[in-house]
Amino acid sequence: MTATPSPRVFAVILAGGSGTRFWPLSRSQYPKQVLRLLGSDSMLQATIERLLPRIPPDRITVVTNASQAYIIRLDLYQKGWEQVQLLLEPFGRNTAMAVGLAAVRVPGLTDEDVLAVFPADHFIREQEKFLEALDTGAIWARAGYLVTFGISPTRPDTGYGYIKRGEPLDGQGSAFKTARFFEKPPLAQAEAYILEGDCYWNSGIFMFTRKAVLEAFARHLPEVSAILEELRQEALSLKEVYSQVPSISLDHGIMERAAQVAVVPVDMGWSDVGTWSALLDLFPKDDQGNVALGRTLNLDSRDCLIFAQERLVATVGLQGTVVVDTPDATLVCPMSRVQEVKNLVAELSRHWMVETEWPLTVERPWGRYTVMESGPGYKVKRIMVDPGKRLSLQLHHQRAEHWVVVQGTALATIGREVRRVATNESVFVPLNTAHRLENPGPAPLAIIEVQTGPYLEEDDIVRLDDDFWRLTEEPESKIP
Amino acid sequence: MTATPSPRVFAVILAGGSGTRFWPLSRSQYPKQVLRLLGSDSMLQATIERLLPRIPPDRITVVTNASQAYIIRLDLYQKGWEQVQLLLEPFGRNTAMAVGLAAVRVPGLTDEDVLAVFPADHFIREQEKFLEALDTGAIWARAGYLVTFGISPTRPDTGYGYIKRGEPLDGQGSAFKTARFFEKPPLAQAEAYILEGDCYWNSGIFMFTRKAVLEAFARHLPEVSAILEELRQEALSLKEVYSQVPSISLDHGIMERAAQVAVVPVDMGWSDVGTWSALLDLFPKDDQGNVALGRTLNLDSRDCLIFAQERLVATVGLQGTVVVDTPDATLVCPMSRVQEVKNLVAELSRHWMVETEWPLTVERPWGRYTVMESGPGYKVKRIMVDPGKRLSLQLHHQRAEHWVVVQGTALATIGREVRRVATNESVFVPLNTAHRLENPGPAPLAIIEVQTGPYLEEDDIVRLDDDFWRLTEEPESKIP
Structure with missing residues (x-):
């Protein structure tokens, strides 16, 4: 009889995003997760760097779309991380399936090992707080909880899901049972959540043992669970089964339905860097409230994001506008409408404009x-x-x-x-x-x-x- | 004794503009007058084409700055107009001196010949009406008047000078004595001028005999007149005298002061194409009120001017904004502030940004x-x-x-x-x-x-x- 290895933490990084919100910097073949938006590392590289003090590269798996395999593999290669595993989905089926796939296909995983799930494209300013939260999360994951991580809301954002905490799991307030999950709320509701003081933004980071998450699949998503069991037992090709997989997120499919769910509050300078306007908070502003990157001159413009690459970008008297200039495409959009950039990209694709695919x-x-x-x-x-x-x-x-x-x-x-x-x-x-x-x-x-x-x-x-x-x-x- | 030739009309085209208002399309070495903004001809070429039914190329003189000689000569060469004369000023001294220089330096000009002065960079939709007005103007110029051409105002524009007409010169209302010139007025005043019904925009087109204009110089600008006399008599280099020339416009220096001034009203679809916003009136608009030229896609944008060249320009939800994208520089500016583009260009020059000089x-x-x-x-x-x-x-x-x-x-x-x-x-x-x-x-x-x-x-x-x-x-x- 061989000794069972002691439980370990494995990272699963979800890197299947399509990268339409940061167009024209992001493209279908150069999605947000590989952009160097916030420094010399890509978002994915920064996500992995952040984990390395706790999780070695050979316990890290990146789940992505087969069509993005090339660019993701290249992103890992540039850092010399050839031990990082790649799991390629034939096409995206949302996060529940991506996590389930990792649970059954990451090599060497035991039932007691902890899976820690991370989006590939978020920003976290304070790494130490992040790592402490992971340590706390691992404790409660090993105790059988499905663990979420909650960010104290700093504004009534209607773009996030919220988690209401329940009774504390320890005497230090380092973890709580979850009382309820809320969908992206209307503004008044979001304001109420802030006042209540016991609600958090759902960061999209999760931890659980393989055993716990597969049991949750069996109970709450039996259809997915059956497919996962097949994939676990047999050397099936993913293409054969993926078309039967329902597209559902881990939050809706599992976390909101499961009984034993915990939330670890963590204030770590987190941003999901969801749209161009998020950069306004992440870069230093000039005296007029502009974030101006690259060769630009802005005469009496205020509260703008001006992003220049090779060309000069000059503005006069602009207010609250995003200008992104790349070698083959330029975007101009009011800050209040950056959410619609994804619609724009869809429209560009519909018109066969190739600037949605590859950068120059x-x-x-x-x-x-x-x-x-x-x-x-x-x-x-x-x-x-x-x-x-x-x-x-x-x-x-x-x-x-x-x-x-x-x-x-x-x-x-x-x-x-x-x-x-x-x-x-x-x-x-x-x-x-x-x-x-x-x-x-x-x-x-x-x-x-x-x-x-x-x-x-x-x-x-x-x-x-x-x-x-x-x-x-x-x-x-x-x-x- | 040789016979004196009968009086003829000579054109003087003022082409010394610096081209800052149409940046980034115009550059100091590629000014507005040589831009192909409104068709396959440059503004200067269109100005000359418009004259050819009345004035042959060898009676046309273009006055420009020595630093623009190359590009102006090239513009003429492209149309095969090598007979068109070029008069090069060492540096610009406003329109009074430019016209005076032509009066004394255009070869073969007699005192009785008529000089017709035209800006090089205006748009005129109805050529026939323009030519008829020239014919009328020539009559009154030969009669000794300094003739101006007045455009019926279609809006209370505060950017133009206004001319108030006086008593009619003929029974058909084809020409009037001028009663008064008004500077660029405040809005309320401009509105009043429209209501009065006898005020015109000053088109910047003038006609007079050489004799009449030189006499007016002698009376109203004696300092300039003395320099002109020197230039007339002697083969002086312009550099020697130009630094002594006061910078004053023909309107202020001569027309507003002279006694015998006429105005010929003409409605010929005139525009001075003064700023980017002027193009909004000169091009067909889409259903959202946008003028969108080049490869662009505009999602719910309204009343914008989108000018794309080699790159794709995409906008979302923009209102009344000018976006001009050229191979090396991009401008974004609210329509209401296009007058300030010239300030922007000054600021760019101050920062040694070479994109103000040559196009790529x-x-x-x-x-x-x-x-x-x-x-x-x-x-x-x-x-x-x-x-x-x-x-x-x-x-x-x-x-x-x-x-x-x-x-x-x-x-x-x-x-x-x-x-x-x-x-x-x-x-x-x-x-x-x-x-x-x-x-x-x-x-x-x-x-x-x-x-x-x-x-x-x-x-x-x-x-x-x-x-x-x-x-x-x-x-x-x-x-x-």
Whole structure:
């Protein structure tokens, strides 16, 4: 008989968001969770960094949509977190199924181990308070509770769910039984919750043992539970079962219905960074109440969020307006209507406007490229290769490429020839010729690539060798 | 004794505007008068086209600032109007001096010839009515009047000067003596002028004989008159005298003071296209009252001017706002504050923001180029060469160039070699090597040029031969 390992905490990070609310910075293929909105780390990276003092990378699982596997895997790769597990849903079925899937498919999980569930895209200013709350939550999770984490409301926000606490679980007020969950309330109700003093915002963070959550599934979502049991016992493909899964959140499906639910209050500088207006609270303001990032000049504008990237953004006399300027799309919207940006993105998609899909700068494991211009029969890209990295060995059936090195030195493989190409030198890559671009130097390599040919999309690529994970048949591998 | 030619009408077009109100579309080196705001012709080109049924190109003179000579000359060249005269002021001294200069320096002008003065940047919808008014104006100018043209006000605009008419000059009401000029009035006063029914907006168009206007200068602006006399008699350089010239408008300096002034009323669909908001009246509106040009999607936005160029501009719930998006700068401003765009541009200049100077796409007599990217030690341009045209034979001391042909076929001179470069071929231009790019074909030629070197500004150019006018030592010739 082998010894049962002692109960451990495993993190499950829900990273399946579609990223429409931060358009035009977020795109369907570059969702909010991988944006570097609040520093040099992406939201997902910051979420994982925050956990590392308690939970090692090999006990962290990220659940996401298969269509976002590439960008999520890249986000983890950039931090060297290759031990972090990825669970790919064929399509999103809301949080109940995402958590249930983790409960039955995270390798090495025992019934007594604790699952801690985190959204991938929230901001938490005070990490120590966060970690203390996790420690408290783990105690009550091990005691059999489904644990939620409650944020003391600072305003009558109608966009959050609220949790009313019941009797305390200990003498220090560090945890309570929950009395009730409330849906996103009308304003008057939200104001009342604040006055009552015993209501919290539902942070979307949860902890429970696998045993407890699977029992709750069995009791409150038997249909989902049956599917989870199948997935647990058999090596079923997710595609086969996912279409039968009801789309329901963990809150509605489980937490609101379960008996033994606890809330751990925690004030940790939390924000769900839900819309553009949230950034107004997270960045320092100028004297006129503006948050102005990038190259901008604002003449007598007040209470605005001005977000510039490559271009100059200038405003005169604007009040309470969001301006977000990206290399291929600009958004202008009153602060009071930022919730509708998701409707706008839906409308843009309906009109086949491709600016909802990819940003012009696309991250790659070897660096990044930027589409500078697409013209008839040609495309111009800037390609930045990180020191020591190389692209896949590849060929194209429909396009030739001219590379001009403008920074650093490249090692270029063209057919059977390998040669060094210095700054201010160029090289030609004919059609149907295996080629590879490498940066052998210690500094970044920049090349300007001019592609010519009748078809210039990213899926005209045959990969012959790769240093990364892109030789598999996943659809996202069709990317250089 | 030679016969005196019969009196003729000469046009003087005032094209010295600095173009700050239409920023970011207008720049100091690409002012409003050369913008194609309202069709395929620039404002200046449209101004001249409008005159051609009455005044041939060799009787048209454009007065502008020396710093704008290049762009104005190019604007005329694009229409094949090489007979149009250019009078270059060393710097602007307002309209009195500009008109006085034309009166003494337009070649072949006699005292009896009529000068017709036009702003270069106004819009006139009904050309026939305009021409009829000119015919009427010429009659009264020949009779010795200083003639103004009055527009019936359609709203109590506080941005225009008003002219009150006096007794009629003929029985048909086609011309009146002027009773009084009014400065830009307060709103209540402007409303009163409309009710009075005998007030007009001052259109800034004038007609008079040379004799009459020079006499008026002598009487009302003797200081300017003395300088004009010097300029008339002697081959003085303008620089020598211009610093002594007072800056005063023709309206204030002459028209308001002179005795024999007439006004010709004309309703010809006139607009001075003074600010961005003027475009709201000149373009068709959508159902929500928006004028939306370019690739834009506007969700529940109303009464906005949305001007997109290369990028997608998307708005949600905007009211009465101007959004102008250009390749290197974006403006957002409430419609009610578009007058302040000129202050904004002053502020941008004060902060050395170069987006006030040149647009990214620069017109040339052989076509145009667009700066796609400026990086450390390199610059990428798209160069479009019109059929049959060629750039100057030139060399650079500080940069090498890579050309990749992406459309058409080039004839490239590199040192002593001349060769054809087809689509998808490239050529290298080393430092200090004479080179020339030519489009020998019947279709446009497009090349992507990657420049590398320590200094990449436009003034690193030595012109050895040119098909155009750019071998002179004018400062603006330092442009490829």
